[in-house]
Amino acid sequence: MGIFKIEGGIQLKGEITPQGAKNEALQILCAVLLTPEKVTINNIPDIIDINKLITLLGNLGVKIQKNGNSSITFQADEVNMGYLETEAFKKEGGSLRGSIMIVGPLLARFGKGYIPKPGGDKIGRRRLDTHFEGFINLGAKFRYNREDHFYGVEAPDGLTGTDMLLDEASVTGTANIVMAAVLAKGTTTVYNAACEPYLQQLCKMLNSMGAKISGVGSNLLTIEGVEALGGCEHRILPDMIEIGSWIGLAAMTKSEITIKNVSWENLGVIPNVFRKLGITLEKKGDDIFIPAHVNGYEVKTDIDGSILTIADAPWPGFTPDLLSIVLVVATQAKGDVLIHQKMFESRLFFVDKLIDMGAKIILCDPHRAVVIGHDFKSQLKATTMSSPDIRAGISLLIAALSAKGTSTIQNIEQIDRGYERIDERLRAIGANIVRA
Ligand SMILES: CC(=O)N[C@H]1[C@@H](OP(=O)(O)OP(=O)(O)OC[C@H]2O[C@@H](n3ccc(=O)[nH]c3=O)[C@H](O)[C@@H]2O)O[C@H](CO)[C@@H](O)[C@@H]1O
Numbered sequence: 235m236g237i238f239k240i241e242g243g244i245q246l247k248g249e250i251t252p253q254g255a256k257n258e259a260l261q262i263l264c265a266v267l268l269t270p271e272k273v274t275i276n277n278i279p280d281i282i283d284i285n286k287l288i289t290l291l292g293n294l295g296v297k298i299q300k301n302g303n304s305s306i307t308f309q310a311d312e313v314n315m316g317y318l319e320t321e322a323f324k325k326e327g328g329s330l331r332g333s334i335m336i337v338g339p340l341l342a343r344f345g346k347g348y349i350p351k352p353g354g355d356k357i358g359r360r361r362l363d364t365h366f367e368g369f370i371n372l373g374a375k376f377r378y379n380r381e382d383h384f385y386g387v388e389a390p391d392g393l394t395g396t397d398m399l400l401d402e403a404s405v406t407g408t409a410n411i412v413m414a415a416v417l418a419k420g421t422t423t424v425y426n427a428a429c430e431p432y433l434q435q436l437c438k439m440l441n442s443m444g445a446k447i448s449g450v451g452s453n454l455l456t457i458e459g460v461e462a463l464g465g466c467e468h469r470i471l472p473d474m475i476e477i478g479s480w481i482g483l484a485a486m487t488k489s490e491i492t493i494k495n496v497s498w499e500n501l502g503v504i505p506n507v508f509r510k511l512g513i514t515l516e517k518k519g520d521d522i523f524i525p526a527h528v529n530g531y532e533v534k535t536d537i538d539g540s541i542l543t544i545a546d547a548p549w550p551g552f553t554p555d556l557l558s559i560v561l562v563v564a565t566q567a568k569g570d571v572l573i574h575q576k577m578f579e580s581r582l583f584f585v586d587k588l589i590d591m592g593a594k595i596i597l598c599d600p601h602r603a604v605v606i607g608h609d610f611k612s613q614l615k616a617t618t619m620s621s622p623d624i625r626a627g628i629s630l631l632i633a634a635l636s637a638k639g640t641s642t643i644q645n646i647e648q649i650d651r652g653y654e655r656i657d658e659r660l661r662a663i664g665a666n667i668v669r670a
C-alpha cells in the first residue's frame with residue numbers, strides 16, 4: 235500500500251492539462267467489443283482503472299496495439315468467450331466498476347454476457363437492476379448466482395428492440411443498454427436515459443461505427459438496430475471531475491492555475507457551482523484561468539439570503555463525483571454551505587478526517603453535511619489519513635496541500651485509480667509531495 239507525504243501551505247503556480255476522462259474511457263473501451271474491425275481510441279488516461287480494463291480486454295482476446303501518446307488501437311476479431319467462465323475472470327472482472335459495461339456489447343454480438351459483482355468505490359449501495367432490466371426488456375434471459383454474486387444474460391437468438399422506461403437514469407446502465415440495442419433487431423427507445431457528455435460521446439462513437447442512434451444529449455434515445463458495426467477513431471474528452479478537482483485545489487491553496495483545453499461546452503453547471511462558492515474562474519479560449527485567491531473566497535447565499543445548498547443530480551445536474559471536492563473547498567470559504575449528497579449514502583463519512591484537521595463540519599446524516607467556513611482565519615492541521623474512495627482521496631490530498639505541516643495519506647491506490655501521475659503533476663507546479 236503506497237503513501238503520499240505532503241508538505242502543506244505552499245502556493246502553487248502553473249499550467250495543468252487535464253487527462254482523458256476516466257468514466258468516458260470505461261464506456262468507450264467496452265464498445266470496442268462491438269466490432270471485429272479496428273477501433274483507435276485517443277487521449278486514454280494512464281490510470282489504474284483504465285489499465286485494468288485494458289488488461290481484461292486483452293485476456294478476452296482483443297488485440298491491443300499501443301500507438302504512443304495515449305492512443306491505442308483495439309481489434310476484437312477473435313473474442314475468447316470461454317474466458318468469462320474462468321476463475322481469473324471472476325477476480326479480474328470484479329475489481330472495477332466499469333467492467334460491467336462489457337456485458338451489453340458481448341450480449342449483443344455473441345448472445346451472452348457474464349460478470350461478477352463489479353467493484354469500484356465503496357460509497358453506498360450500487361445496484362445493477364437498471365442494466366439487467368434493460369437486457370431482459372431486449373429479450374435476454376437473466377440469471378444471478380447469489381453465492382458468488384455472478385450475473386449472467388443470454389440471448390442465443392439475438393435481441394429485439396422495444397420501448398423502455400428506465401427505473402433511474404443510471405449512467406453505466408444507459409451505456410450498457412445502448413451498446414446492446416445497437417445490434418438488436420428493430421427499434422429501441424430508451425426513456426429516462428442518462429445524458430451526460432460521456433454518454434453523448436459513446437453515442438457519437440457508435441454512430442460513427444454505423445449505429446443509428448438519435449436523441450443524443452436528451453433523455454429519450456431512439457436506436458434503430460443494425461446488422462453489424464465497423465471500425466472508427468475516437469477521442470476522449472478531458473476529465474471534468476479532474477478539472478473540478480484542480481479548481482478546488484487552486485482555490486484552497488490560493489494558487490494561480492491555468493487548466494488547459496477543458497472543453498467548456500461539456501462542463502455543464504460545474505464552473506457555476508464553484509463560482510457560487512465565491513471562486514473566480516475566467517474563460518480564456520478553451521482554458522480556465524483561476525487567479526490566486528489571496529483574500530479568500532466568499533460563498534454566495536440564495537436570493538432570499540438562505541444558506542447555499544449544493545446537491546447532486548443526474549446530468550445536467552451537478553455530478554456527485556465532485557461533491558467531496560466542493561465540501562473540502564467550503565471548509566476555507568467565508569460563509570456556510572449545506573452539502574447534500576443524494577445519490578450515495580456512504581460518501582460523506584470521510585469528513586471525520588477533515589474534522590480531525592480542524593475543519594468545522596456538522597455531519598447531519600449520511601447524506602448531508604453543513605460546512606462552516608474558516609475564511610482562512612484558521613489553517614487546517616496536518617495529519618495522517620487513509621483514502622477511503624477516489625474522490626474523498628483527492629479531497630484529503632487537497633486538504634493536506636492547504637494544511638500546516640506534513641501530512642501522510644495512505645491507501646493512495648484509490649487516488650491512482652482515477653488521477654494520472656498526480657504527484658508528478660503537482661510537483662511540476664511547485665507542490666512538495668513524495669510517493670513512498
Ligand atoms: C464508471 C462510472 O461511470 N461511474 C459513475 C457512474 O456510476 P454508475 O453508473 O454506477 O451510477 P448510476 O448512475 O447507476 O447511479 C449512481 C447512484 O445514484 C442513484 N441514482 C441514479 C440515478 C437517479 O436518477 N437517481 C438515483 O438515485 C443510483 O441508485 C445509484 O446509487 O455514475 C455515477 C453517478 O453520476 C458516478 O458517481 C460514477 O462515478
Ligand SMILES: C=C(OP(=O)(O)O)C(=O)O
Nearest residue numbers: 331332354355555624625
Ligand atoms: C465513483 C467513481 O468511480 P466508480 O464508479 O468507478 O467507482 C468516480 O469516478 O467517482
